[in-house]
Amino acid sequence: MGASIQRAVGLILSADPELLNILATTARVSLTSSVIALLLGVPLGTLLGAGRFRGRRAILIVNRTLMGLPPVVCGLLFYMLFSGVGPFRHWKMLFTVELMILAQVVLITPIVVGTMETYVSGIAPALEETAKGLGFGRGKRFRLLVNECVYPIFSAYLLAFARAIAEVGAVSMVGGAIAWKTNVMTTAIMLYTNRGDFTLGIALGLILFALSLVVNVALSVLQRRVSR
Amino acid sequence: MKHILPILLASLVLLSLIACGGKTAAPAETKAPASDATPAPKTDAIVVDTCILKEADDAMINNYTLLAVNPDAPFVDADGKPVADVQLNTVGAAALIHWLLSAEGEELAAAYGYDRYGEYLFYLKDDRPVSTAEIPAATPETKRVRLSTTTSVNDSGLLGYLLPVFEGKYGYEVEVYSAGTGKAIANAKMGNADLILVHAKKQEEAFVADGFAYVLDDMKAERMTYMYNYFVLCGPSADPAGVRAAADVKAAFAAIADGKFPFISRGDGSGTHTKELSLWPEALGITAEAESFKGYTDWYTSANAGMGTCLVMAEETGAYILTDKATFLTFVANGGVM
Numbered sequence: 149m150g151a152s153i154q155r156a157v158g159l160i161l162s163a164d165p166e167l168l169n170i171l172a173t174t175a176r177v178s179l180t181s182s183v184i185a186l187l188l189g190v191p192l193g194t195l196l197g198a199g200r201f202r203g204r205r206a207i208l209i210v211n212r213t214l215m216g217l218p219p220v221v222c223g224l225l226f227y228m229l230f231s232g233v234g235p236f237r238h239w240k241m242l243f244t245v246e247l248m249i250l251a252q253v254v255l256i257t258p259i260v261v262g263t264m265e266t267y268v269s270g271i272a273p274a275l276e277e278t279a280k281g282l283g284f285g286r287g288k289r290f291r292l293l294v295n296e297c298v299y300p301i302f303s304a305y306l307l308a309f310a311r312a313i314a315e316v317g318a319v320s321m322v323g324g325a326i327a328w329k330t331n332v333m334t335t336a337i338m339l340y341t342n343r344g345d346f347t348l349g350i351a352l353g354l355i356l357f358a359l360s361l362v363v364n365v366a367l368s369v370l371q372r373r374v375s376r
Numbered sequence: 377m378k379h380i381l382p383i384l385l386a387s388l389v390l391l392s393l394i395a396c397g398g399k400t401a402a403p404a405e406t407k408a409p410a411s412d413a414t415p416a417p418k419t420d421a422i423v424v425d426t427c428i429l430k431e432a433d434d435a436m437i438n439n440y441t442l443l444a445v446n447p448d449a450p451f452v453d454a455d456g457k458p459v460a461d462v463q464l465n466t467v468g469a470a471a472l473i474h475w476l477l478s479a480e481g482e483e484l485a486a487a488y489g490y491d492r493y494g495e496y497l498f499y500l501k502d503d504r505p506v507s508t509a510e511i512p513a514a515t516p517e518t519k520r521v522r523l524s525t526t527t528s529v530n531d532s533g534l535l536g537y538l539l540p541v542f543e544g545k546y547g548y549e550v551e552v553y554s555a556g557t558g559k560a561i562a563n564a565k566m567g568n569a570d571l572i573l574v575h576a577k578k579q580e581e582a583f584v585a586d587g588f589a590y591v592l593d594d595m596k597a598e599r600m601t602y603m604y605n606y607f608v609l610c611g612p613s614a615d616p617a618g619v620r621a622a623a624d625v626k627a628a629f630a631a632i633a634d635g636k637f638p639f640i641s642r643g644d645g646s647g648t649h650t651k652e653l654s655l656w657p658e659a660l661g662i663t664a665e666a667e668s669f670k671g672y673t674d675w676y677t678s679a680n681a682g683m684g685t686c687l688v689m690a691e692e693t694g695a696y697i698l699t700d701k702a703t704f705l706t707f708v709a710n711g712g713v714m
Contacts, residue, residue, distance in 0.1 A: 151711075232567015233451045233459040240463070242568055243522070243551065324553045327536070342682030343531045344707030 152350035159351055166327070170352075171359070174332040177245060177319065178312035181252035185308045189257045190301055193264025198272040198293060208265065214258035223321025226251045230322070243324040248332075251318045256308045263304040264297070271296055302371035306364060313360055333359075424708050426691045430609035431701070433625040435655065438607050438647070438700060439501070440529065440575050442476060442600040443583060444469050445564050446590035462567035467512065468521035468548055469570035470592050475542050477507035477602060484541065485603055488534050493705045497532055497605055504602035505595055514547035521550045524561075524569035526647055527682060530554035532702030556682075558645030564588065575647035607651055608704060610687075611637075611696035619696065629655045636675040638695035640686050643678030652698045 159167050196208060228234055230242040241247040275296060279289040316334035323330035325339055333356040340349040430436070447466050451459045475481045482500055489497030512518075529535060530552060539550045553563060557576040561583055564572045574580060580599055583589055589598035609628055611619060617637045622628035632639055633656060642649040645664060656662045662669050662676070669676050677695070679686045683703040690697035 228454050232462045232464075233453045234566075235453070237459075237462065237567065243553065324551075326551045326553060329551060340684075342527060342684045344684030344687050344703060345710050346684075346688075347710060 149350070152347045153354060155347050156351035156354040160355065167352075167355075169328055170331050170333055170336050171355070173245060173330065174313065174334075174356070174359075177248050177252060177332055178309060181249045182256060182305060182308040182312045184249070184253050185257040185260050185312075186301070186305050188253070189260025189304065189308070190264055190297075192257075193261040193304075194268050194293065194297065196261065197265040197268025197270075198276075211258050211261050211265070214254075215262050217255060217258070219255055219315050219317030220321060222251055222255050223318035226254075226318070226322045242322065243326055243330055245323070245330055248319045248323045248330060251322050252312050252315060255315065255318060256311050259311060260304045260308050263300065263307060267300040268293070268297065299371060299375040302367060302375070306367055309363060309367075310360065313356070313363075424691060424711065425613050425694070426610050426687065426697070427613050428608045428701075428704065429611050429615055429619045429696075430622070430625050430628050432606050435625045436607040436609070436651070436698075437604055438575055438651065439577065439601045439604045440498070440573060441577075441580050442473050442602065443564075443572050443574070443580060443589040443598060444473055444592050445570055445572065446588055448590070449565075449588040450586070451565070451567050459567070464567070465518055465521055465570045467518040468514065471511050471514075471518070471546060471548060472521050472523065472542060472550060473571060473592060473595075473600065474507040474509045474511050475546070476538070477505055477600065478509075478511070479506075481538065481542070482506075482602070484538055485534065488537055489532070489702070492533075493702075493709075497702045497705075498534065498603045499605060500603050501601060505597075505600045507594070509594055511546055514549075519547065519549055521548050522553065522568065522570045523550055523573065524553045524555075524563045524571075525573040526557045526560055526575055527554050528575065528646075528648065528700040528703060529573055531683065531706065532700075534702075556642075556644045556646030557650065576650040578650065579647075605701060607648065607698055608701050609696065609698055610690065610704060612694040614694075617696065626655060626657070630657045632696050633657060633660055633672075633675075636672075638675050638677065638693050640690045640693070640695045640697045641676060641678045642683065642686055643680040644682075646683075648683065648698060648700060655698070 196204060196211075226247060227242065230236045230239065230247055232242070234242075241250075272293070275293060276289070279292055284292065314334065316338060319330075319332055320335045320338065323332070323335065325331045325335035331339070333352055337349045337352050337356075340346070340352065444466070445464055447462070447464045449462075451462045453459050476485070482504075485498050486496065486500050489495060523535075525535070531554075535550075535552055539552070542548065543550060553569065554560070555563065557574045557579055560569075560572055560574055561579055563569055564583075565586075565588055572583075584598045591598055592600075609619060609625060611617070617628070617631045617635050619628040619631060622631055631637075641652055643664075649664070653663060660672070662672070666678065669678065677689070677693075679689055681689075683699055684707060686697060687699060687704065687707045689695065
C-alpha cells in the first residue's frame with residue numbers, strides 16, 4: 149500500500165501526460181453522463197412520484213428493472229448496435245467517448261428516476277393537501293414541489309455521478325480502453341491489473357477515490373447551502 | 377456541514393483499512409514457500425517466488441502474425457444476415473502493415489525490450505515478409521486506423537514504442553484495441569478493426585479460410601507472420617514436479633499432470649491458452665471445453681482471466697503456469713504483489 153501511495157503522489161506531481169489524459173476523459177464521461185441523466189431523470193421521476201396516470205405502475209416496474217441492468221449487458225448491447233456490422237454502423241460511434249456517455253446515460257438515468265420517484269411519492273400527498281388548502285394553481289404547486297426537492301436532487305446527482313465514475317463494464321465494452329482516446333480510470337486500472345502491475349492499479353484507484361471525494365465534498369457543501 | 381467531514385474521513389480510514397487488510401494477507405501466503413527454501417531476508421520487499429523453469433523450447437514458439445481485414449469479407453450481423461457495406465480503412469491498414477514490415481519497423485521491433493528488461497522480447501523470423509513499398513501519407517479519410525491485437529503484444533509495451541514513430545512520420549492515428557486473441561479476432565469479424573496482430577495459428581487460419589483476410593499488393597499471403605518469441609513455463613522455484621530436469625516442455629507438462637501439481641490456465645481463448653492446450657499429453661484430452669477438464673479440477677484451474685491476474689494466482693498458490701515472457705518480466709519487476 150505504501151508503494152502505491154508513493155506512486156500515486158509521484159504520478160500526480162509529475163503531471164504524467166497519459167494520466168492527465170485519462171483523468172480528463174474520466175471527468176468528461178462521468179460529468180456529462182450524470183448531468184444528462186439528471187436532466188432526464190428528475191422530471192420523469194417527479195412525474196412518476198406526484199402524478200397519477202395510466203401506465204404509471206408499468207413504467208415504474210420497467211424503471212426498477214433497468215436499475216438492475218448489469219453494466220456489461222448494457223455495454224454489450226451498445227457494442228452490437230454500433231459495431232461495424234450493427235444497424236447503426238454508419239454513425240461510426242463505436243470506441244468513442246460519445247458512445248460511452250450514451251451507454252452511461254442509459255445505465256444511470258433509471259437510478260435518478262427511482263430516487264426521485266421514491267422521495268416525491270412520499271411528500272406529494274401532504275404537499276397536495278397544503279397546496280389545495282392555500283388555493284394554489286398548477287404552476288405554483290409544481291414550484292412548491294421542486295422547492296421541496298432540492299436536497300434529494302443533489303443526492304440523486306451524487307448517486308448518478310458515483311455510479312458513472314465507478315462504472316467499468318459498459319465503458320470497457322463500448323470504449324475499448326483505447327489509449328489517449330477512450331481509456332478512463334476504471335479501464336486503466338483493469339488494464340494495469342491484467343499486466344500484473346498492481347501498484348500502478350492501486351495508485352490510480354487512490355487518485356480516482358480522491359477525485360470522487362473532492363466532487364462529493366464540494367457538492368455536499370453546496371447541497372447544504374442551497375437547501376437550507 | 378459540520379457532520380459531513382467526519383463521516384467522509386471515517387469512510388476514508390475504513391476503506392484504507394480494508395485495502396491494507398487485503399495486502400497483509402497476500403504476502404504472508406506467498407512468502408511461506410520462499411522462507412522454507414532459504415532463510416528469508418527480513419526486508420519489506422516481496423520476492424516473487426515464481427520463476428522461469430522452461431524456455432526457448434521449439435514447442436513453445438510464439439509467432440506473431442499480421443492480417444489485413446478484407447473489406448469484401450462475408451460480414452454478418454448479430455442475426456446472421458449478410459452486411460455488405462462495412463466500412464474499413466484499407467489504405468491505413470496497408471500503410472501500417474507495410475511500415476511494420478519495412479526495414480525501419482522491423483529494426484525497431486527487434487531492438488525492443490533491451491533497455492527495460494536487459495533482453496530482447498521479440499525476434500524477427502528468417503522467412504518473414506519484407507516490404508519496400510512506398511507508404512502514403514495519411515489523408516483525413518484514411519487517418520484513423522483501428523488495430524485489434526492481443527493483450528500480450530499491447531502489455532509488452534511494443535506498440536507504445538513503435539506506433540508513435542509511424543504516426544509521427546506519416547500522420548496516421550492508430551487506435552489499439554487489445555483483448556485475448558479470440559476476442560481480438562471476433563472484434564475484427566464484427567467490422568471493428570482494419571487490421572489484426574495476433575498469435576494463434578489455428579484461429580488465424582480459420583479467419584483466412586472464412587474470407588476475413590486478403591492478400592495485400594506485393595505480399596504473398598494473407599498471414600504475414602513476421603516476429604516471434606517464446607512462451608515460458610513458470611512455477612515455484614522449488615519445482616516439485618521436476619520441470620527443470622524434464623527432457624522437453626511436453627515432458628514437463630506430462631510431469632505436472634502426473635503428479636497433479638497445481639496449474640493455472642488462462643481459460644479465456646487467448647493465444648496463450650491455445651498454446652497451453654497443445655502442450656498437454658493427448659491422453660488427458662484437455663480442450664477449451666469445461667467438460668474436458670472436469671475430472672482434473674483438483675489441480676487444473678481454468679481462471680478465465682488476464683495474464684497478470686493468472687500470474688498472481690500462480691504465485692499465491694505455488695502453481696505452474698504458461699505465460700508470455702514480456703508479461704512475466706513486468707510482473708517480476710513489480711514485485712509480484714502490490
